[in-house]
Structure formats: C-alpha cells, structure tokens
Amino acid sequence: xxxxxxxxxxxxxxxxxxxxxxxxxxxxxxxxxxxxxxxxxxxxxxxxxxxxxxxxxxxxxxxxxxxxxxxxxxxxxxxxxxxxxxxxxxxxxxxxxxxxxxxxxxxxxxxxxxxxxxxxxxxxxxxxxxxxxxxxxxxxxxxxxxxxxxxxxxxxxxxxxxxxxxxxxxxxxxxxxxxxxxxxxxxxxxxxxxxxxxxxxxxxxxxxxxxxxxxxxxxxxxxxxxxxxxxxxxxxxxxxxxxxxxxxxxxxxxxxxxxxxxxxxxxxxxxxxxxxxxxxxxxxxxxxxxxxx
Amino acid sequence: xxxxxxxxxxxxxxxxxxxxxxxxxxxxxxxxxxxxxxxxxxxxxxxxxxxxxxxxxxxxxxxxxxxxxxxxxxxxxxxxxxxxxxxxxxxxxxxxxxxxxxxxxxxxxxxxxxxxxxxxxxxxxxxxxxxxxxxxxxxxxxxxxxxxxxxxxxxxxxxxxxxxxxxxxxxxxxxxxxxxxxxxxxxxxxxxxxxxxxxxxxxxxxxxxxxxxxxxxxxxxxxxxxxxxxxxxxxxxxxxxxxxxxxxxxxxxxxxxxxxxxxxxxxxxxxxxxxxxxxxxxxxxxxxxxxxx
Numbered sequence: 001x002x003x004x005x006x007x008x009x010x011x012x013x014x015x016x017x018x019x020x021x022x023x024x025x026x027x028x029x030x031x032x033x034x035x036x037x038x039x040x041x042x043x044x045x046x047x048x049x050x051x052x053x054x055x056x057x058x059x060x061x062x063x064x065x066x067x068x069x070x071x072x073x074x075x076x077x078x079x080x081x082x083x084x085x086x087x088x089x090x091x092x093x094x095x096x097x098x099x100x101x102x103x104x105x106x107x108x109x110x111x112x113x114x115x116x117x118x119x120x121x122x123x124x125x126x127x128x129x130x131x132x133x134x135x136x137x138x139x140x141x142x143x144x145x146x147x148x149x150x151x152x153x154x155x156x157x158x159x160x161x162x163x164x165x166x167x168x169x170x171x172x173x174x175x176x177x178x179x180x181x182x183x184x185x186x187x188x189x190x191x192x193x194x195x196x197x198x199x200x201x202x203x204x205x206x207x208x209x210x211x212x213x214x215x216x217x218x219x220x221x222x223x224x225x226x227x228x229x230x231x232x233x234x235x236x237x238x239x240x241x242x243x244x245x246x247x248x249x250x251x252x253x254x255x256x257x258x259x260x261x262x263x264x265x266x267x268x269x270x271x272x273x274x275x276x277x278x279x280x281x282x283x284x285x286x287x288x289x290x291x292x293x
Numbered sequence: 294x295x296x297x298x299x300x301x302x303x304x305x306x307x308x309x310x311x312x313x314x315x316x317x318x319x320x321x322x323x324x325x326x327x328x329x330x331x332x333x334x335x336x337x338x339x340x341x342x343x344x345x346x347x348x349x350x351x352x353x354x355x356x357x358x359x360x361x362x363x364x365x366x367x368x369x370x371x372x373x374x375x376x377x378x379x380x381x382x383x384x385x386x387x388x389x390x391x392x393x394x395x396x397x398x399x400x401x402x403x404x405x406x407x408x409x410x411x412x413x414x415x416x417x418x419x420x421x422x423x424x425x426x427x428x429x430x431x432x433x434x435x436x437x438x439x440x441x442x443x444x445x446x447x448x449x450x451x452x453x454x455x456x457x458x459x460x461x462x463x464x465x466x467x468x469x470x471x472x473x474x475x476x477x478x479x480x481x482x483x484x485x486x487x488x489x490x491x492x493x494x495x496x497x498x499x500x501x502x503x504x505x506x507x508x509x510x511x512x513x514x515x516x517x518x519x520x521x522x523x524x525x526x527x528x529x530x531x532x533x534x535x536x537x538x539x540x541x542x543x544x545x546x547x548x549x550x551x552x553x554x555x556x557x558x559x560x561x562x563x564x565x566x567x568x569x570x571x572x573x574x575x576x577x578x579x580x581x582x583x584x585x586x
Contacts, residue, residue, distance in 0.1 A: 001354050002362060010344040016336060018464070019536050021314050023336035025343065036347075038366065040333035043309060043316035050318065051303040054329075058370070059377065061294050069295060073331065073377040074370035077351070082366040082373070084352065089360060103533045104511040107548050171311070218397040218586050221542055240396045240569070243312050243536070249514055249546055255400050259565040264557055272552040276533070293511050 002086060008034060015100035024098035027088075034088035035098050041083050053079040101278040105249060106287050108273050113188055116286050117227075124282070126231045127185060133232045136160075137180060147175075148208040155196045156180045159205055162236070170213060173220075175237040177201045184233035187224050187257060188273070192265045198258050201235050215239065222254040227275045227283070250275050295379060301327060308393035317391035320381075327381035328391050334376050346372040394571040398542060399580050401566045406481055409579050410520075417575070419524045420478060426525045429453075430473060440468075441501040448489045449473045452498055455529070463506060466513075468530040470494045477526035480517050480550060481566070485558045491551050494528050508532065515547040520568045520576070543568050 008027040016023040021040035056076035063070045087094050135141045150156035157179045165174035206217035222237050260267040277284035287293050301320040309316040314333035349369035356363045380387050428434045443449035450472045458467035499510035515530050528547055553560040570577035580586050
C-alpha cells in the first residue's frame with residue numbers, strides 16, 4: 001500500500017487515451033519499475049453530491065462572449081478524485097502492455113482471407129481454443145448468467161450479459177448472443193443458409209431485452225466484430241449510446257449482414273473486409289510480409 | 294464574469310457523456326436560468342508538468358491484489374482543473390440543446406429513401422442550401438485552407454482541414470475531401486460511374502497527407518457519413534485513432550464503398566443503410582409515422 005508517490009521518480013508517459021481522459025505513466029523506485037494508470041472519473045449524476053461540489057467550485061475566467069463564459073474550474077480535491085491503478089513492481093510485459101502502439105487499418109480480400117488470415121488462424125489454433133465457449137454452450141459453466149436460449153442446434157443460440165456490463169446501468173447494457181453451431185467462425189462463413197439463425201438472434205434477442213429492460217430494438221446496436229476476438233460466431237448487443245473503444249470501422253451490424261445476404265447471396269465470400277491491428281500484432285505482420293499493407 | 298457558483302441553485306442534470314467525462318447542469322439564479330457545461334480535462338503529456346502533479350498526489354487504497362493496487366487519487370485542485378462553460382442567462386433553446394435525448398437506429402431501404410428520406414430532403418431544401426460548399430469549391434471563401442485540389446469537374450475534388458482540427462495534433466488529424474460534382478448528394482447516388490472520382494480521392498488524399506504529415510494510408514480512416522450532415526458528396530479523413538462521438542454505426546469506409554461498387558454495380562441502389570437519429574429529429578418522426586421504426 002502506497003499513500004503518496006514521493007518515493008517514485010517519473011520516467012515517461014507510456015501512453016493514454018485523451019478521449020477517455022486516461023494516462024499511463026512509467027515510474028521508478030530504486031531498481032524497480034512501476035506503471036501508474038490514471039483515469040479522470042466520470043461525473044456521478046447524484047443530486048445529493050452535485051450541489052456539494054458546485055459549492056466548492058472556484059472559477060477562473062478564460063474568455064467571455066455575450067452570455068457564454070469559458071472558465072477553468074477548481075474543485076475540492078476529494079470531490080474530484082482520479083481512479084488510479086499502480087502496478088508495482090512492474091515487469092517488461094506490464095510496461096509493454098501500456099506502451100503506446102500505432103494502429104493500422106487493413107483491408108482483407110477473400111484471397112487474403114484464404115492465403116494469409118486462415119493460415120494464421122490455423123497455425124495459432126484459433127479454431128480450436130474454444131473450450132470455454134463450448135463449456136458455456138454445454139452449460140458446464142456460467143449457466144446462471146443465461147437470460148435466454150433458443151436450443152435448436154442449427155438455428156439456435158444462447159444470450160447472456162457480457163462480463164464488461166455491471167448489470168444495472170442501461171446506458172452501458174452489453175449482451176452477447178452465441179450461436180450453437182460450431183462450424184461458423186466469423187462473418188466470412190455466412191451464407192443465405194444462415195439467415196434463419198441470424199434472424200432468430202435479431203428477433204428473439206430484441207424481444208427478450210425489450211421484455212426485461214424496456215429498450216426497443218431501435219435503441220440497440222447488434223453487431224459482429226471483424227476480426228472477432230474469438231472465432232466462434234457471436235453477436236454483440238449493446239445500448240445504442242455505448243461506445244466500445246476503437247471499434248468504429250470494425251463492427252458490422254447484424255441487420256446489414258442479413259440484408260447483404262438477402263440481396264447478394266455470395267456477399268461475404270466476395271467482400272473486402274476492413275479490420276484494425278496494432279503494429280506488434282502477428283496478423284498485421286503477416287499482411288506486411290505479404291505486401292498487403 | 295463569475296468567480297464561484299454560490300449565487301446559483303442546482304436544479305437538474307440535463308445530460309452528459311460518461312465516456313468523455315462531461316456533464317451538463319441546469320442552474321437557477323432568481324428568475325434566470327443557466328447551463329453549466331463541465332468537462333474533465335484530458336491529461337497534458339508534459340514532462341515538466343507531470344512530476345509536479347504526481348508530487349501533489351494523495352492515494353487512498355481501494356483494493357489490493359498482488360502487485361496491483363487500486364486507489365482513489367486526490368490532486369492539488371489547480372493541477373486537476375475542469376474546463377467549464379457557463380451559459381447565463383440561458384434560454385429554452387440553450388437548455389433543450391443540452392437536455393438528454395434518446396438515440397435510435399433506423400434502417401433505410403431503397404424504398405424508404407425514395408418515399409420518406411428524399412421527400413423530406415426536398416421539403417427541407419437540403420439539396421439547395423449548399424451555397425457555402427459552392428463558395429468553397431469556387432474559391433470564393435476559405436481558399437487559403439486548401440492543401441490539395443484535383444480540378445477536374447467530373448473526377449476532381451478539393452482537400453482541406455476540417456474546422457474541428459487544430460492543425461497540430463496528428464492524433465486528431467481531420468480533413469474533408471469535397472467532390473467538384475454537384476449532382477452527388479450522398480453514397481445513395483454512387484454507381485460504378487463514380488469509381489474514378491472515388492479512387493482519385495482515396496489515392497491522391499493518401500499521397501498528399503503522407504507527404505505533408507508522414508502518415509500512411511493504413512493510419513487513416515477515410516469514410517462517408519450516412520446520413521451526411523450536408524448533402525454534397527464529401528469524404529471524412531481522420532487519424533485512425535480519432536473517435537468522433539456516436540459514429541460507430543453511421544460511417545461507411547471509402548474503400549468499402551469502392552469494393553462494393555466493383556463487385557455489385559447496383560449496391561447503393563439496393564442496400565439497406567443504417568443511420569442514427571435523436572427522438573426529436575424530424576426525419577426520425579417521418580420514419581415513425583411511416584411505421585418504419
């Protein structure tokens with residue numbers, strides 16, 4: 001336990017996220033290193049708390065124009081806390097994890113999928129390391145978290161909250177629908193044959209979530225990631241407001257997939273699919289080696 | 294000018310953005326109302342500043358597990374300022390602007406576009422109120438901001454920084470490429486006939502930005518909005534890291550558009566296109582009236 005950072009020496013900023021107001025700092029204490037993760041806290045929308053911190057506010061005028069005044073506002077420190085994690089002692093792996101990395105966008109053609117991605121996925125056993133998903137589908141674990149199931153082995157799925165959701169704040173509602181079929185790895189494998197499964201997920205999840213949480217389908221984003229984090233077909237279902245970091249060009253809406261397959265049956269065997277990778281990512285390196293970046 | 298808020302009475306939270314750590318508060322002073330917009334500031338990554346605020350840090354332990362310690366951190370108020378705007382006196386329009394509104398996702402079929410959207414766009418003269426764009430294309434205004442032009446009237450465009458960009462922080466780089474053609478309103482109008490224009494935008498903008506800013510094409514996101522903010526064909530070009538709020542399901546990558554048109558020439562006349570609207574938006578209301586939500 002640490003009460004202040006006076007024994008630590010500032011070394012460098014490893015990285016951060018200005019949008020979400022976080023910062024990762026490398027510190028040193030003697031021979032040892034530490035990573036300090038700092039996050040500005042979101043405001044608590046608590047009618048008991050807000051008048052208290054407003055009372056402590058000191059305003060310094062920056063600019064003024066008619067009825068608009070821009071200020072810097074200083075608050076009582078205890079009413080404007082940061083949420084912080086100190087990893088100490090930190091090893092090279094910890095430090096690497098928080099070190100800034102550049103992102104790149106890749107465009108995977110069907111040929112790239114066959115020649116680069118698929119080989120990589122087979123080599124790294126991505127189609128095999130799915131025991132935790134099968135445990136879930138077989139109800140060997142997490143059964144209590146299931147809120148809905150369509151048990152059909154070909155057109156069915158299981159719906160459960162994602163672990164990232166605290167279960168109470170509707171603005172951050174996050175569910176996963178996981179298909180029972182085990183031969184579908186990602187949207188690349190989808191054909192019109194899968195339309196009943198996809199429509200079941202869309203319609204039955206919307207109905208279940210509306211009944212349980214009062215949110216309409218038009219208040220939900222239902223989408224696939226490409227590339228997915230794990231290669232067993234699943235759909236993310238989140239509140240329309242919820243913004244998962246870095247996803248803006250790598251999520252494909254379930255409704256878009258359904259419509260594309262209805263109009264062009266071969267869409268996902270012909271489409272070029274964009275995805276994002278960090279510079280140290282092995283799949284990114286394979287694309288670079290193949291001259292595809 | 295205001296030095297503290299002791300004369301103001303807290304009324305209610307109008308809205309906010311927990312991801313970006315902002316909050317909009319309604320205040321009252323006598324008969325008058327005020328809107329207070331509070332933003333936690335992003336950390337300045339300044340090696341002179343960070344050691345100073347680290348020195349002022351007081352840590353309160355929350356949980357500890359092996360080398361991971363979670364703390365609340367209190368800082369000197371002047372080293373942890375909020376950026377604040379006070380609108381005072383605020384009128385009903387100011388208040389409405391910051392009041393929380395629900396978002397909805399709509400799925401526009403080609404029939405919806407013809408029967409609902411197009412009628413609405415014509416009624417509200419969206420295809421006509423483009424004088425500012427034409428001034429720009431005719432170099433009657435903002436000429437000094439142009440960093441590249443392909444002057445061809447059919448396959449050319451102008452490239453200039455978006456006003457949202459400060460011109461220095463590369464992580465937030467933001468350009469707009471605006472087509473010279475005046476008969477293209479959005480991606481709905483795109484056919485293989487536009488491929489040379491789209492490929493010119495993609496290739497020439499990538500080249501120009503790489504030469505001027507050292508960023509590769511794979512570090513840029515080039516995309517259309519659907520619906521666009523203004524109905525004259527333009528492409529947003531931003532740093533891959535830059536996350537514009539609320540866009541995750543309404544941006545369509547330029548490369549995706551090009552590939553779709555190459556494979557399916559009629560793609561954008563057949564596709565169902567998703568877009569987001571707030572509950573008070575007139576186009577949203579038209580879709581509701583037509584029973585399409």
